[in-house]
Amino acid sequence: MRVVLPATWRADLMAGAVVAVLLIPQSLAYAMLAGLPPQVGLYASLLPLLAYAALGSSPVLGLGPVAVLALMIAQALGQLPPEVGPVAGALVLAAEVGGVLALAALLRLDALASLLSVPALRGFETGATLMIAAGQLPVLLGSRAAGFTLPDLIASAPQGGWRPVSAAWGAVAVLLLMGARRLPSRTLARLAPLLLLVAAMVVSAFTPAAQGVAQVGALPTLALPLGLPMLDPAVWWQLLPSAALVGLMGFVSSLAVSESLAQRRGEKLSPAAEMRGLAAANLAAALSGGMPVAGSFSRSILLHEAGSRSRWSLVFVAVFMGGAMLMLAGPLAHLPKPVLAATILVAVLGGFSLRPYREAWAYARAEGLLMVAVTVAVLGWSIAAALAIGVVGSVALLIQRTAQPHVARIGRVPGTQHYRNVERYAVECMPEVVGLRVDESLVFTNARGLADAVLARVREHRERVGEPRRVLMLMAPVNHIDVSGLTALQDLHHTLAAEGLRLEFSEVKGPVLDRLKAVGWLEKHDVSLYLSHHDGIQAGEHALRPSLADHDAPGQL
Structure with missing residues (x-):
């Protein structure tokens, strides 16, 4: 050959x-x-x-x-x-x-x-x-x-x-x-x-x-010594953890x-x-x-x-x-x-x-x-x-980093269609809608903390901007939602509904959306879906109001 x-x-x-x-x-x-x-x-x-x-x-x-x-x-x-x-x-x-x-x-x-x-x-x-x-x-x-x-x-x-x-x-x-x-x-x-x-x-x-x-x-x-290693079971068992x-x-x-x-x-x-x-x-x-x-x-x-x-x-x-x-x-x-x-x-x-x-x-x-x-x-x-x-x-x-999902409250950078964290940018927020951005996938390690994180941001919005009617969640950073995450979203939907708030999504990624549609989740819970976060914000009727951000100049995202 x-x-x-x-x-x-x-x-x-x-x-x-x-x-x-x-x-x-x-x-x-x-x-x-x-x-x-x-x-x-x-x-x-x-x-x-x-x-x-x-x-x-x-x-x-x-x-x-x-x-x-x-x-x-x-x-x-x-x-x-x-x-x-x-x-x-x-x-x-x-x-x-x-x-x-x-x-x-x-x-x-x-x-x-x-x-x-x-x-x-x-x-x-x-x-x-x-x-x-x-x-x-x-x-x-x-x-x-x-x-x-x-x-x-x-x-x-x-x-x-x-x-x-x-x-x-x-x-x-x-x-x-x-x-x-x-x-x-x-x-x-x-x-x-x-x-x-x-x-x-x-x-x-x-x-x-x-x-x-x-x-x-x-x-x-x-000279190359070809052959099998020793076959003593005790030696093999003793060396297995090290191997x-x-x-x-x-x-x-x-x-x-x-x-x-x-x-x-x-x-x-x-x-x-x-x-x-x-x-x-x-x-x-x-x-x-x-x-x-x-x-x-x-x-x-x-x-x-x-x-x-x-x-x-x-x-x-x-x-x-x-x-x-x-x-x-x-x-x-x-x-x-x-x-x-x-x-x-x-x-x-x-x-x-x-x-x-x-x-x-x-x-x-x-x-x-x-x-x-x-x-x-x-x-x-x-x-x-x-x-x-x-x-x-x-x-x-x-686990420590992902045990609590990071949920940022976001508003519009004036004169643009870009939305950034209110704690880092001087932005405008609409009183009737709480704009939120979920910054990681929703899985079993962090799902339990989702509702608490969202409600904390809703309370901030009420104190600084006004009484909301909707919670619009920007889902672009979410790459995966497992069963635990889906259950957490259902609990969040019920919790917000009890407070008279409507849950809505924007910019959901295709693979995540496919899973939600496979079980009819959006239709079952009557959750509105927007192609862009700006479209979702503009669905409201009130004018934008400046947020009470601590920073007057843009910071880092």
């Missing part, structure tokens, strides 16, 4: 070569960060990329081992009994992540990405970044201190000790990597981690400079990366296809000796900047990774661990910034607090607790 390459294969080939250079050291480093042998990271960078290329939709998603998932994987594998090896556990975890995502894709649950709000996601990623950096310091210093949270790490530090020679290797590596970031050539800057690893292996193998420094050690022959969290985090972060780049490139992205592609990639990792994988922001940006035009670039990345496997088995044994730790440290801290916290605090303090809470939970509690806080906090803030 002949393989036909696309017309863009040259651009994809170049992009694949560039990203493979970055993926080689990251695959090794993130596997060891997860507590796995370095070759597992290489295995996770072969067949999973081909699986995603077949089923995914983004031409620039840099798939493979990622730092945040590596930390989650390490915590999950740390809970297994000693008789279950970390490699066997990683294969089970990858299979479960793939299975969870495949089931979610089958049930069309790609909307699960919305469970984790942007503040929660950023708080989690920042906390994981800091924890990863803190966790690499003992390796950098030659210390035996270890832990998945800051309290554990600090508690083990006095017994861990440190080795000056390891610290020297690590410090030099960090300085070289930081200096490489300032190089005028972007190509050299990207090659720096790989060149450093090669140089460290050469120096370690042929000079006594690395004596007393921990090294990666001898690796088995790098669900890893799957959720992997999908949310990958989708965020691919969607942002798709918007930048003017391309369309299918969240359902992204979920299928990520599921296939993790299942492929489970069958080929790998670890759970997801999209990397740094590699995705690199694919985009290197000119990737299609998912064939991932195929070429896998080809280059396969070639690297054939050449790395021997040299990797001499790689000093402090140098590998330095590449992780510099890579993860390169994107660290406090700016998202400042922006979130200035814009919405509740979301800023959620971001901080998730970060603190990652550092001081656990990954699972942090994700739970992020999801629950995001949902709680949503």
Whole structure:
């Protein structure tokens, strides 16, 4: 069977070569960060990329081992009994992540990405970044201190000790990597981690400079180990909650990366296809000796900047990774661990910034607090607790924001047919009609508060303008009315009727109007409908009267 390459294969080939250079050291480093042998990271960078290329939709998603998932994987594998090896556990975890995502894709649950709000996601990623950096310091210093949270790490530090020679290797590596970031050539800057690893292996193998420094050690022959993961039900059951969290985090972060780049490139992205592609990639990792994988922001940006035009670039990345496997088995044994730790440290801290916290605090303090809470939970509690806080906090803030529908009293901007909030604009109001604007969909979370919100605005109108006979509700912002919302409208109609007021609608959207007509709601309750709010206002007979707005000049809508 002949393989036909696309017309863009040259651009994809170049992009694949560039990203493979970055993926080689990251695959090794993130596997060891997860507590796995370095070759597992290489295995996770072969067949999973081909699986995603077949089923995914983004031409620039840099798939493979990622730092945040590596930390989650390490915590999950740390809970297994000693008789279950970390490699066997990683294969089970990858299979479960793939299975969870495949089931979610089958049930069309790609909307699960919305469970984790942007503040929660950023708080989690920042906390994981800091924890990863803190966790690499003992390796950098030659210390035996270890832990998945800051309290554990600090508690083990006095017994861990440190080795000056390891610290020297690590410090030099960090300085070289930081200096490489300032190089005028972007190509050299990207090659720096790989060149450093090669140089460290050469120096370690042929000079006594690395004596007393921990090294990666001898690796088995790098041959792709195809086969099924272990089928112990107890292990599968124990890892299932962690797999669900890893799957959720992997999908949310990958989708965020691919969607942002798709918007930048003017391309369309299918969240359902992204979920299928990520599921296939993790299942492929489970069958080929790998670890759970997801999209990397740094590699995705690199694919985009290197000119990737299609998912064939991932195929070429896998080809280059396969070639690297054939050449790395021997040299990797001499790689000093402090140098590998330095590449992780510099890579993860390169994107660290406090700016998202400042922006979130200035814009919405509740979301800023959620971001901080998730970060603190990652550092001081656990990954699972942090994700739970992020999801629950995001949902709680949503419910809190929508528990009371926002209903604005509106009047006409003089000399126009535009209607704005009386509290923000100098407008004119007609005594006989209360103009209201409902600013959100009417659903079960806010329906109970509709009548109270409307009656409060009616009382304001009576006190400031005059005695009304009609309540005209501008419904343009309402995108959906569920059964709870419909019941709330019926209760509102009865409440207004008891006060001698007639309920009327203007500018109802087509899908909402279709549902109301399907049950004959407008006819049943004798509710008038106007094509525009201005038409509804003009249906009255009295002249406009200036409102008692507190502002003399137009404000913001």
